[in-house]
Amino acid sequence: MLAVIGALLFILPLLGLLWRMPWSQMGDVLRDPTARTALRLSLQSSLSAMFLSIVLGTPIAVVLARTSFPGKRLVRALLTLPMVLPPVVGGVVLLLAFGRKGLIGQWLFDWFDIRLAFTTTGVILAETFVAMPFFIIILEAALTSVDTRLEEAAASLGAKPLRVFRTVTLPLVRPSLIAAAALTWARALGEFGATVTFAANVPGVTQTIPLKVYTDLESNTDGAYVMSLVLLVISVLVLVAFQDRWMRPNR
Amino acid sequence: MDATEPVTAAVAPPGTATAELFDASMRLRRGEMEISADLRVAGGETVALLGPNGAGKTSLLRAIAGLVPLVAGWVRVDGDDWERPAAGLWLPAERRSVGFVFQDYLLFPHLSALDNVAYGLRHHGGGRAAARARAHDWLERIGIAELALRRPSQLSGGQQQRVALARALAPEPKVLLLDEPLSALDVTTRREVRRDLRAHLDDFAGATVLVSHDPLDAIVLAERIVIVEEGRIVQEGSALEVTSRPRSGFAADIAGLNLYRGVAEGGVVHVSEGFDLITSGAPDGPAFAAVHPRAIALHLDEPEGSPRNAWRATIDEVDIRGGVARIRAMVESAPMVAEITVASYRQLALEPGSSVWVSLKATEVDVFLA
Numbered sequence: 001m002l003a004v005i006g007a008l009l010f011i012l013p014l015l016g017l018l019w020r021m022p023w024s025q026m027g028d029v030l031r032d033p034t035a036r037t038a039l040r041l042s043l044q045s046s047l048s049a050m051f052l053s054i055v056l057g058t059p060i061a062v063v064l065a066r067t068s069f070p071g072k073r074l075v076r077a078l079l080t081l082p083m084v085l086p087p088v089v090g091g092v093v094l095l096l097a098f099g100r101k102g103l104i105g106q107w108l109f110d111w112f113d114i115r116l117a118f119t120t121t122g123v124i125l126a127e128t129f130v131a132m133p134f135f136i137i138i139l140e141a142a143l144t145s146v147d148t149r150l151e152e153a154a155a156s157l158g159a160k161p162l163r164v165f166r167t168v169t170l171p172l173v174r175p176s177l178i179a180a181a182a183l184t185w186a187r188a189l190g191e192f193g194a195t196v197t198f199a200a201n202v203p204g205v206t207q208t209i210p211l212k213v214y215t216d217l218e219s220n221t222d223g224a225y226v227m228s229l230v231l232l233v234i235s236v237l238v239l240v241a242f243q244d245r246w247m248r249p250n251r
Numbered sequence: 252m253d254a255t256e257p258v259t260a261a262v263a264p265p266g267t268a269t270a271e272l273f274d275a276s277m278r279l280r281r282g283e284m285e286i287s288a289d290l291r292v293a294g295g296e297t298v299a300l301l302g303p304n305g306a307g308k309t310s311l312l313r314a315i316a317g318l319v320p321l322v323a324g325w326v327r328v329d330g331d332d333w334e335r336p337a338a339g340l341w342l343p344a345e346r347r348s349v350g351f352v353f354q355d356y357l358l359f360p361h362l363s364a365l366d367n368v369a370y371g372l373r374h375h376g377g378g379r380a381a382a383r384a385r386a387h388d389w390l391e392r393i394g395i396a397e398l399a400l401r402r403p404s405q406l407s408g409g410q411q412q413r414v415a416l417a418r419a420l421a422p423e424p425k426v427l428l429l430d431e432p433l434s435a436l437d438v439t440t441r442r443e444v445r446r447d448l449r450a451h452l453d454d455f456a457g458a459t460v461l462v463s464h465d466p467l468d469a470i471v472l473a474e475r476i477v478i479v480e481e482g483r484i485v486q487e488g489s490a491l492e493v494t495s496r497p498r499s500g501f502a503a504d505i506a507g508l509n510l511y512r513g514v515a516e517g518g519v520v521h522v523s524e525g526f527d528l529i530t531s532g533a534p535d536g537p538a539f540a541a542v543h544p545r546a547i548a549l550h551l552d553e554p555e556g557s558p559r560n561a562w563r564a565t566i567d568e569v570d571i572r573g574g575v576a577r578i579r580a581m582v583e584s585a586p587m588v589a590e591i592t593v594a595s596y597r598q599l600a601l602e603p604g605s606s607v608w609v610s611l612k613a614t615e616v617d618v619f620l621a
């Protein structure tokens with residue numbers, strides 16, 4: 001009984017969205033130029049964030065899974081902090097670090113004329129900050145489940161560490177890696193708090209779909225509902241397709 | 252004094268003055284246990300490290316391969332130091348010319364049999380195509396060329412073992428390491444694979460170090476047996492030396508194995524002590540025949556039916572330990588030890604001096620040329 005109540009808590013809001021969905025105006029909303037801009041910006045920035053998470057997160061996952069060093073638990077906690085940190089706080093710390101007057105941001109601006117806050121690059125940075133931890137912990141779990149003796153067997157056959165990783169380790173974790181990338185992408189796509197704080201809500205520059213939904217709720221509720229449905233469908237598809245992978249990393 | 256008298260042995264630093272292909276003096280640690288062993292193996296020779304589980308045998312193999320570091324000593328192969336901690340010298344695993352057949356094979360599950368065998372050939376020059384061609388030759392040699400594109404999970408245990416051996420041998424290593432190469436196989440496959448493995452070892456020009464806890468594997472596959480217990484070498488010698496003069500508890504267990512010297516002719520071994528052992532097929536020549544005590548059956552009356560080896564014998568000695576009766580019977584002048592349960596021992600009501608029929612199936616005789 002409690003399980004049913006619990007489940008309804010999740011399902012009723014979704015039904016509510018379907019109930020109020022302006023089905024007939026769906027096409028109009030999706031053809032609206034500002035909506036399309038937000039959609040394009042969302043796809044660009046979330047795919048970039050996913051790519052960045054793969055490039056930067058893979059070495060981190062390898063270090064966490066394959067080495068031991070003092071303070072490793074603390075390092076892992078710090079790296080995965082954004083998973084539990086309120087995203088708005090993430091945005092604040094990003095501002096303090098990379099903002100125009102931030103710790104690093106002021107040097108970036110003075111020396112290289114690079115501005116991150118309130119730019120599309122800032123959106124990517126905020127999304128990576130929030131989404132990469134998902135990639136790291138899923139890949140780390142997958143790497144830990146690989147039989148390291150297979151890597152030793154490869155080494156005994158003359159393969160240098162990089163070749164061992166490329167030809168043995170990576171193929172063995174590939175399904176988990178794909179799942180991790182998909183979840184990371186979905187998380188980046190839905191990112192709101194850190195983005196709005198660090199990159200603000202500028203149409204065409206930093207206004208991604210979630211930000212547009214928030215803005216439209218005041219003036220254009222139909223558009224907000226349709227966009228919400230788009231995000232919902234993507235999330236459900238990703239979860240249905242890959243949930244096995246991150247709940248049970250051993251294939 | 253003759254000017255040509257070799258004096259190098261006296262002045263050369265330890266471990267450098269040997270003609271052996273493989274020369275190692277290994278001190279290493281595995282948890283609390285300290286393992287230490289000196290080992291020399293000539294080209295073409297197979298040495299078996301034999302001992303109970305947990306004796307440190309596998310750790311020694313891993314040290315040779317560079318998968319665990321030595322605390323002290325050296326590993327020297329073909330005149331080159333692979334490892335010498337005192338000199339700060341350590342060659343990583345990928346730079347040591349070893350072939351390693353792991354206990355559970357560790358074939359790459361995502362690669363075909365062919366690509367598994369080709370894996371170690373890729374940096375031998377010639378590129379991908381050449382590597383695959385050579386790998387294919389190897390699959391033909393081990394008789395599974397038609398399964399080249401199968402994944403390891405689609406192969407039987409015996410086939411996996413062969414692929415693991417081919418993968419290790421294909422890059423033509425100087426040292427071949429075999430960790431319990433037959434332990435994962437069932438009895439029938441095991442005998443067949445053991446014979447094939449012996450043939451491959453005979454062809455192999457490098458030094459082979461084999462680890463086993465099964466005396467029969469060691470006797471059949473190796474020229475020399477080194478008994479390792481609790482991280483130390485307790486005895487070293489040929490199979491006959493080790494079985495006839497056991498110097499430790501484990502060696503005594505090996506002595507329990509029935510080992511006979513004789514001449515094989517047309518599948519029959521004429522044992523020196525004056526009886527014939529019918530086998531399921533053996534090459535001709537001077538040979539050893541080994542029979543496991545558990546393969547021998549005892550009867551009060553002359554057995555009927557399938558056993559092709561049956562003799563009248565006299566019970567010499569009975570030793571009961573932990574539910575198992577080890578019964579030594581004399582066939583002609585040769586002792587034959589049978590291991591049966593205490594229950595069946597009681598049923599037979601045997602005692603030293605009583606007469607008994609001893610039988611054994613031809614398929615239970617393992618023959619290898621001396």
